[in-house]
Amino acid sequence: MSLWEKYSAVRAHSVSICSKLQKEDYVVQPVVDVSPPKWHLGHTTWFFETFILIPHAFAYQPFNAEYNYVFNSYYENIGARVIRTDRGNLSRPTVDDVFQYRAYVDEAMEKFLACEIKADVSELLILGLNHEQQHQELLWYDIKYILGHNPLFPAYGLENVENELTNTADGWIHFKEGVYEVGYQGDQFHFDNELNRHKVYIQNFSLSTRLVSNGEYLEFITDGGYEDFNLWHAEAWDWLKVNSITAPLYWYTIDGEWKRYSLSGMELLNMEAPVSHISYYEAAAFAQWKGMRLPTEFEWEVASSQLKWGKLWEWTESAYLPYPGFSKAAGALGEYNGKFMVNQKVLRGASVATPANHSRNTYRNFFHPNLRWMFSGIRLSK
Amino acid sequence: MSLWEKYSAVRAHSVSICSKLQKEDYVVQPVVDVSPPKWHLGHTTWFFETFILIPHAFAYQPFNAEYNYVFNSYYENIGARVIRTDRGNLSRPTVDDVFQYRAYVDEAMEKFLACEIKADVSELLILGLNHEQQHQELLWYDIKYILGHNPLFPAYGLENVENELTNTADGWIHFKEGVYEVGYQGDQFHFDNELNRHKVYIQNFSLSTRLVSNGEYLEFITDGGYEDFNLWHAEAWDWLKVNSITAPLYWYTIDGEWKRYSLSGMELLNMEAPVSHISYYEAAAFAQWKGMRLPTEFEWEVASSQLKWGKLWEWTESAYLPYPGFSKAAGALGEYNGKFMVNQKVLRGASVATPANHSRNTYRNFFHPNLRWMFSGIRLSK
């Protein structure tokens, strides 16, 4: 597969995720963590324009000089930008403008990739594709949030990634204590935060073969889990009180029945399916209630070859920290991972929203412990 | 003109104001005071459906039972509603949905108006038309804010209401002290807040024949008006510091030149045109700097027949308070005016954005003293 083929496959996938959106759906930002879909489509395009075409493509003319201000996300090195909470206040560029921007950049990329390119630029391109794949996953989260927080609860369509949210058989797998190696090894694409590969000492542990189900989680609720402060971290308890949280995101009791909004619309709660859209706070409280705990990211990685994973990102107990010998790249791309290494928790695995070819057992996803609009779930450890 | 003709003329005007919007422009709410244009189009429709068709039209079926939740503005009597800050978070109903809603209600209204209707329903209808005209004026404010706060500063079109923003000749008119009558008199439409007509005693006063111009206001800025706390109310000074305000809304210094965003795009500041988008705080500070003051609403009303007015709403010194004998209507329509009679200032006159047939010399417009996204200006008194 040529670089251009890879590039156009990834680019086409972003568009296909959005294929059932109305124009209005592309624009709104109901909470700060959600970005408007048109922003994702523009921002991923801006990445290629800014880091590849402008510095490396001969005589490239930027599509619109103002777009850097609009589509820069958090790269301080690249200059001023629309503040994050304002992304949903922008009606312009329109959806059509953004699609034209994509077409313009794609055409320039095709021309650019027709010639030989240097190894470092090729690496940048691969990074850009992985970056766009991360936004593809975010697109699913954000589309679900935009529709699922609309009082009309519109379905996105009956064929969607949530249909794959099934679970596996019950059981436990046991692992022996000792020195293990973790971190990325190989010569394929990987993020800087997966390095260095290094030794860790792990105690005896057991991992559940399955994710916690909606039914099990409902027992926790019924047993008063959201009212017993002893189960919660102090910050979790504050969060829960301030936000009046009494169930996972997208759960509703309507006429005495538990329902859940999925991309297919409002449905009866499926007791067998793995519980999803769970914050770390909730995952940890559930584990506490069970008398168990969450795995560390290293336990998970060591066990990964024996697990079925990939329906939901799995919260770990591990904080998102640099590995031994970690160092940031110079310039804007150094802002990719390192500057987020505080106050976040690592999730491992992948989810039904993760694009094909975008998962590894050394992949370190990370979110703040209160967030839950992503496809996250719980695997227990003991 | 039949009721139906009046109705369809007003309804058509709302749509025509929006005719140059992109779909995306209909959706956003950059600040709480601005509502998405599609919300205005839906809300004014909801008014007719809720107060006329549902209670009075035989066998009327609401277009969508959920729309009450979406399009109710502030009528506590009519039930729960989307909180005001969330209006810009709703991608659905789409713009097309809203236009279908309008068509559906208009068709039902046409059928309803084909028969004789009772006097009280006819009054409600006239109220609904005046209500829609108020939203037509808001549409201009909101469209300007949505485009004028976009970093791309798109023009709305070269033909627009701001082209009429011209001024009149300089001079002063003098009035003698004595007892005058103010308030609405007659049998045409008027709001409850214009009653009762009553006597007031007014001291000698003089009113300027013209509105303060951009050029005069620029002198105030150049003279350090925004840095001298002695000119400002205490709350105004806090507002100015917290919001880093140093000029009227839509004014920018770009490359050493004063520019102003209008619906025609970014333009050089026109020194002759009346200064607009001014808060009460700024109007009062300017008057203080001039050694003059703003008129009271009664001075303005008494003088109105000798003034040229209608380019900009004119701030008065008067607080928005009930007239002697004021009483609220029962039920939801009683929420129209009375409940806002605290902490707001009266503006008199009309603006270039005011629809034809929607101005009177007894009309009492009102806003909080810090607001300035409306077409407001300054007339001095002494």
Added chain:
Amino acid sequence: MSLWEKYSAVRAHSVSICSKLQKEDYVVQPVVDVSPPKWHLGHTTWFFETFILIPHAFAYQPFNAEYNYVFNSYYENIGARVIRTDRGNLSRPTVDDVFQYRAYVDEAMEKFLACEIKADVSELLILGLNHEQQHQELLWYDIKYILGHNPLFPAYGLENVENELTNTADGWIHFKEGVYEVGYQGDQFHFDNELNRHKVYIQNFSLSTRLVSNGEYLEFITDGGYEDFNLWHAEAWDWLKVNSITAPLYWYTIDGEWKRYSLSGMELLNMEAPVSHISYYEAAAFAQWKGMRLPTEFEWEVASSQLKWGKLWEWTESAYLPYPGFSKAAGALGEYNGKFMVNQKVLRGASVATPANHSRNTYRNFFHPNLRWMFSGIRLSK
């Protein structure tokens, strides 16, 4: 009475109000509107030092050059100051320091007043004494708030101003419409906001001879007054919801009985006494519920000679606005009144906490409509 005798009488009264405070009570600021008692004692002293001794007393040495920063309240002309919310964060100057400061300034004032002084300085002195009397009233409010919001609800002492909170006999007095004169007339001390005396036209009106009692107000509560949005201004309703307000300040239901904190401690609600610590919002909602209204400040002033007043400040419907011909003094003293003339409501009369010789029927007190820690009450009009 010599100026020095007047001065020392007023100064002594401030100290006597605080005589039963513990040192700790002098320090705290439980909400922004309350100032620590030691701050009041220091600030009133600073007023004499700053406006009289420093500019006019030969060779006067300020007690401590840093105190201007600590004890300036809101005079922008006099330089930087501790922000208002920080007053309760200052343990130093200590209470003993503040009493030494008072003694130092009093001694300098005694020496200064031993000689002839100019008329304008004498006027400043009288203003300073009236200023200190205003803070004497605030001291009562703030002491009550500090003790009444302590979970131990300590009494301040059985002898206190609240013992005088009795009511008068029921009845109505009627007034004829016509032109009246309002505003201060005479050659005694008065504030700039009481001028100019001017004519107003007033319609027929009636005033209650008594203030609304706790018993009557309890009926309003029992009848669901705090749950019926139709009775409230829109901003009042928001205020009530955000602050979970369901009764006047200092009212509690304990074991099924209504109690009220007074300076004598927690007591059974006295049904005959006038309801106090009422916001304008509550006063207006109560009047609405009664089918009546609050008087305007001019109605009150015209009627004042026929009323018994002085137990509680009485809310009026009038906004705090300048009288015709009002002008601010130059410099810092011009900040005394004029800059507050927006978003506040006028109260008329006086309260049990008002010092002797500090009330007039033209006195215009003013507070924001949501405030209620002062001794405020309700007189109905119709």
Added chain:
Amino acid sequence: MSLWEKYSAVRAHSVSICSKLQKEDYVVQPVVDVSPPKWHLGHTTWFFETFILIPHAFAYQPFNAEYNYVFNSYYENIGARVIRTDRGNLSRPTVDDVFQYRAYVDEAMEKFLACEIKADVSELLILGLNHEQQHQELLWYDIKYILGHNPLFPAYGLENVENELTNTADGWIHFKEGVYEVGYQGDQFHFDNELNRHKVYIQNFSLSTRLVSNGEYLEFITDGGYEDFNLWHAEAWDWLKVNSITAPLYWYTIDGEWKRYSLSGMELLNMEAPVSHISYYEAAAFAQWKGMRLPTEFEWEVASSQLKWGKLWEWTESAYLPYPGFSKAAGALGEYNGKFMVNQKVLRGASVATPANHSRNTYRNFFHPNLRWMFSGIRLSK
């Protein structure tokens, strides 16, 4: 040393720390993290009353039933409490009341300890003493903050713990990679968060023999450290912008010279002394600027026997997380450590404010990464 002797020594030390406070200093709470000294004195007393005397001492009568509400800190199991931000709003109980409370509880403890007590109660007592020692350290932080944020900058006294803030000689110590054991081992007092002792794998590392000095930190400032976003975590950069932070806490430039507030008053910056009152964010940015990093808590523990430590708590890169096999005690005492194990960073060592007999090389102190009012410093690793 008998239990009573231990008890009375610890109790006396708390009082001696406060010996130079004015009564007013005991009351205030200038920021949420600081508690009023009288609250510390009451809260530590409440701990003994609540967990020892009430459940275990025959016929003990609580000093005041309301004090549980006032002096409970964060024990949800023990009932409602004054919210943390309100501690500085309480003038009562007075300082004298609190000292009487201490005397009353101490007398009851003396009587209680005169008889044989059970092992589990003895353990509780030892926990209570360690708890009070933690508050002794906090008393130093809070006293410094209270005086150091007063605009008069009063000294606390020339003899104080900051005089010991000296540094050691420069150099590096190197450690070999391998499996090490960490965590508490022994039969003395320790906290639950120091268990279980367990094996960890550590890579080769080197630790500086000295703490970073004020002089070195000043170079970082001079080199633009606070202006270069590439050195900071994303959250750190936001924190720095929102709070306008440009230097460590207590640093001021006055007349062109760098000064620092210490408990001895405002002094010229001592370039040799270790930099203190540093947040994790600043420590990490400084290390980044140096091209180095902070140690992990396990590196620190393994190296501890070869380090001189105890002047300042040393930030580590480690997040505060449970050790393998960690479990919380049942009931209120289970709230001691576990519920804080998210979003905090571990500090190791001890500081000049740490009481004698209250440090261990397995001791895990923890704070949020933005806090810096404690005696914290930086040791570099590479």
